[in-house]
Amino acid sequence: MDEVLLRSLTPSVIGILVRRGADFAAAEDAVQDALVAAVRAWPAGAPRDPKGWLVTAAWRRFLDATRADAARRRREGVAEEEPPPGPGPAVDDTLLLYFLCAHPSLTPSSAVALTLRAVGGLTTRQIARAYLVPEATMAQRISRAKRTVSGVRFDRPGDVATVLRVLYLVFNEGYSGDVDLAAEAIRLARQLAAAVDHPEAAGLLALMLLHHARRAARTASDGSLVPLAEQDRGRWDTGAIAEGVAVLQAALARDRLGEFQAQAAIAALHADARSADETDWVQIVGWYDELVRLTDNPVVRLNRAVAVGEADGPRAGLAALAALEESFPGSAGTEHPVPRHAAVAAYLHERDGDLAAAARLYTEAARKATNLAERDHLTRQAARLNARRML
Template sequence: MRDEDAASLRSLIPEVTGILVRRGADFASAEDAVQEALIRALGAWDADPPRDPRAWLVTVAWRGFLDQVRSGASRTAREDRVAAEPQPGIVSSRDDTLHLYFLCAHPSLTSTSATALTLRAVAGLTTRQIAEAYLVPEATMAQRISRAKQRLAGIPLDEPGDAATVLRVLYLLFTEGYSGEIDVSVEAIRVTRQLAALLDEPEVHGLLALMLLHHARRPSRTTPSGRLIPLAEQDRDRWNRALIAEGVGILQGALAQDRLGEYQAQAAIAALHADALTASETDWPQIVEWYDELRRFNDSPVVRLNRAVAVGEADGPLAGLAALSEVDPKTPRYEAVAAYLHERAGDADAAASLYAEAARRATNVAERDHLARQAARLRRA
């Protein structure tokens, strides 16, 4: 099956799961049945695709669920209830997709569990694919997803989590990286597009714009060998201008609603970077202003750290270091930012030491190697 066909198939998963739950299946059993139907579809549809993929999935998943119930040790009232539901071939036009998004991001779940469950129940990925994306054993991921489903036992679709939790889970999906068979960032964009089509909320569109603008720069972020390329040194001809245009258009529509939020502010910063044809043309003063707006919604150490970089570019390295003094030194990448600002201020010795310390603290190989090279470069000078 082609990748685009598989993606189209996975887009039906939340709706089909919602239909089963509404017919009487508990969430965990419905999700399992839909996953089994998905696996069958991926293996069988190349030879004989159905005319109505959604109805096919509902039929096969519903039969699978009934088989689960009937194979149990006891035939309880639940079996009587599901037997009285509509026939499998009859698919209601009601769409429970939005509710399922919210259920998977329920406040009772940790961010890690909610993210994994969203990848399974909403994005339609297999446990193996999710485990590969997270670089953990499949058994570990299966246990994590199982615990998440157990915590949701008894929670109906009309008792979902809040929108902020849903958006946070999608944002975490996007930032997870690109390991394994499935590109998690691409899946996050696909799922967020679905949510944006269902929910007319400026922050949902702001998050989608943010993802598109960041994703547009992805081809230029590393060399073919995996070496990290800083933003100022990236080949901007490799940026995806179609994605940038789409992201800017979506952001403008969201901002026009005059209900600014965290993701819209982040997207505005990303749009200013994308709009600059060269690094020297970046409108750093306006980026600082947007960071000040962002701090109204999220005054986290990471936001303050990134603002210090922007201040250093807009007003000079000494101003950047003054802004950095407001940031907790334990913040990830603190030493890397301090090194950059000290180097620009002319203190090469301090910068080299800070780059070396930042390399020791780096959490991924590409960033560690980049920082180590920076330290070595200054020590050779």
């Protein structure tokens, strides 16, 4: 059974059913039923025309469901005129499904789940495992999302920026369960970048490739995190880096800078350095300045403070962090509104020689860590500094 083939055909089959008169929710349900039938039937021998087989099977299931539903009898005027078997016109509906799944009425988590189901071709069980939630919970989330977009027509213009953000969320889900969401996001981003004439689509693809290239070096054999400066750069994927840089250069040449391109440029500068000491931090600060201009995002300002600390010294980084604090102040005894604020402050204080403050901040950051590997890493940093202070 070729799961990759089934996954790649899912968007176009859903699109064909929608063009024939099915709404999105009904089309998606019918295609999922057809995929289950394919899993059962194809091991004995795949059909010559897999797409045509799926279209025919899904359309028949849609007709059966429509005719059995008295509340939808008015659709039978469309349903009774059954098109001939086969895929129909060669129309690529993948992009339309991206836009539909990223409808602004959906929450980000629902949009990501729906994208993985309808465009990525993943099962509800696979998505639930990736999110580490019960399958029933994910089924309810997807059902609510489908109901939300069921009345949205495919002739409505889509928002590329929304689609890109959904894909970035998919990528940032990382690697868990039996589904590699990062690789899945890259696969989907390739399709989108090829389908739309938008430099930020290319910028996002470049960013994903450059980040993904460091995947093998991010964790040690025991599963612990390896910071960027300590990673074995010989384990980085040079092919993915070269592709990411080429995609980025083509996007930048169009002189329509966006935030994903700027982030990719920063990732490219890290990838270009043969060692951490050779990193061009001055250029990286410049790109963070562009990102601040484009987004004025507090997380961007936080990362800029790290870059300033590397380029101009820890005191300059702490000053940049203080400026961020003035704009987005934290409250004593509560979680700072900017993620990773305590970890960055700890790193800069350590570089400035204030080990007591750094150890305290690493401990605080560990309490707020969102995953076990990060928590363990920050806890070890605090323990290391406390041990040094006792010498």
